[in-house]
Amino acid sequence: MADTAAKPSAPPAIRLSGISKSFGSVRANRDIDLTVRKASIHGIVGENGAGKSTLMSILYGFYQADSGTIEVGGDKVSIPHSQAAIDLGIGMVHQHFMLVHNFTVLENIMLGAEGAALLSGGIARARAELKQIEKDYQLEVDPDALIEDLPVGLQQRVEILKALYRGADILILDEPTGVLTPAEADHLFRILQRLREEGKTVILITHKLREIMAVTDMVSVMRQGQIVDTVPTAQTSVEAIAEKMVGRRVLLRVDKKPSKPGPVKLSVRDLTVVDSRNVPMVKNVGLDIRAGEIVGIAGVAGNGQSHLIETIAGIRQPTLGSVELNGEKLDYKTLDPASLRDEGLAHVPEDRHHMGLVLPFEENENAILGYHNNPAFGNGPFLSISAIRDHARERIEQYDIRPPDCRLKTANFSGGNQQKIVLAREMERDPDVLLIGQPTRGVDVGAIEFIHRRIVEMRDAGKAILLVSVELDEIRALSDRILVMFDGKIVGERGAEATEGELGLLMAGIAQSDSEVHAVPDPAMVDIAPGQAPAETQIPGERP
């Protein structure tokens, strides 16, 4: 090592001084100083757009800083491209995996580190070396499996292996748990701890505060391109970090009064839905939602929640069963999502990029999507641009959408603000029933608070709300009643006071289920034959 000077402690793994980076007029990073100790797990938290990813991309040679210096292991270095970072022992696990979907695990790991011009020798060597790494860090994965056949948790493992194979001593993980189930996330944390024991340095970028508390040694908080604080994790709290992230006090609990349920607004009976392969995804589900209550559906992703909410919203066709809105049976053969909206059933889709928004459109155009036939926005085939923009400006103000520019391309808004655009659109028309899927996926803390408050306000205004979320905390914070879905069935109903452990067991299909629970006792309950094809649902949980 270069610095042989008598220093009491080893040089830090990484020391950044005065790093600044601008994209056009946006200053993504401003004068950042950051020191990361060797063999530690260092968390970097901040809201979306705070500049976390930019900072790490500079460290990985994806971008070049406008100014500032980088030291790795005590030596001043320049990192003009990713290869330089790899040579310095820096590895990165990106938020969106950098894997080739139709390559095998081994091919992905070798890519860029093949050894020689011909693959034959390299393959054998890589296989042997991979075995060793797998053993050292307990990261088993079949080297000959195709990436596209692996669940996301294992794909992420391949990314980690890729970095280790290249001899990474410093591992950067960018929002690693966004796609993982709680069990997979826990497993990841155990891997990270194991890496730390082996002397590796881990930098964990996230906006989930619980993860920071669970696994890091030090935490740095970023806000608006700057690092506002770096503290040992043991000496801080979730509340303190959240406050620093947002710059003001944040209410992490949702404040709400007990619900005053009114008449039944939405009633689902014996609903069965099959997917395109004819596999039943929703099996004989019944539930009632009353005015003025929030019913939460908990469950590990892929257990039928998406199909249930999309069927009620009219996007999928039910195979069997019926849905009543305000006491009237909905005929899905003739109704489409647009006419359902007219009937007072609004839907905030789970995946806003895929279903909720047209990202290349301007904000004001997205703000009327699905309501574009409304006479307020036009005359016959012609749109009234000025009315649409006025309307958008009003919503921007009401929902505090930032930046307040209705001409901006929707893709350029942060996740939280995109979600607000969708919510504003669906809530403003005063629907009787609101279906909400994953309201805060990829949304930062400040916006979560706002969105939760809005949802509770809708409830208090007497709306019936069906909430689907894979975030158990969110379900527990918002719901008046909680239904748990597993393998297409509702396996239990609990009150808002249910513990995480209790719900977790139901979600995993382990706990004593109340066997074929109907959310509301239904005298007219008729048993239908279960689907013919075997269910192929499985919990994408931890693997042995």
Next chain:
Amino acid sequence: MDFNSTLLILDSTLRLSTPLLLAALAGLYSERAGIFDIGLEGKMLAAAFAAGAGASVTGSAYAGLLLGVLVSIIFGLVHGFASITARGNQIVSGVALNFVAAGATVLLGQAWFGQGGRTPQLSTDQRFLGSEPGFAAELRDIPILGPIFSELVLGHSLLVYIAFIMVPLTWWILFRTRFGLRLRAVGENPAAVDTAGISVTALRYEAVIICGALCGVAGTYLAISQSGGFNNNMTAGKGYIALAALIFAKWKPVPVMFACLLFGFLDASAIRLQGAELPLIGRVPVQFIQALPYILTVVLLAGFIGRAEPPRAGGVPYTKER
């Protein structure tokens, strides 16, 4: 159909599928790297002209080949600049190059040679023609195997052998070398290549150059091997047929060869069947036979080959995203 005419059809199948095969393999390198290339046609045409003109001016077939390949590579680099460096639309760039080639070849041909856009008729020593080795004549006397060997295997032009050797070679490059691994990766997920510390730009330019070189050989074959000089629009859609064969074969080298052989076979039978009486149907119009390869292409592509999934990053310029 008797044995000899079957052999003749198969023989001309080989000759007619050669330019298709070269062009389809050219497209394979480019598209596997994520650069869609609808300009195979234009590159072939430009190369055919360059080869015809070069061979007639210098008197050497090899000089013609060199010029053909060179011009085609230049066209490829223009396409590369438009789609890799300038991040333009790859279809637009390809179509534009096709038009440039169609127009420029005739214009320059008329200006330089004054024969209505054609290049002067080449003598046999200025062309790539097949020559049978001495023992071919002896082989011919062996029943069945003799004629098969001497008709089908021997006596083709050098470029035919190059085309068919390129098939296993391409497979080997693609699946057994570092370059091939990276080439396939960059067509599927260039970000993965970039973060692995490999230059996406350099890889894609290399692919475009290989594509240009192979199209150059294809064009050269048309002008100075199959014919004795360049003719107006002598590619006649072969670039598009090659593209269809490439999709038909799902971007895999060996299936590409069989697809090209199929199209070549249809072409060869079309020539044979002109004016022939078929049982039950009677005399088939020449135009129908000539249209058959194209009809087959449409039918095959429209539904008989299943889902052809192109390289995922194909057609998309690579930019580092924030």
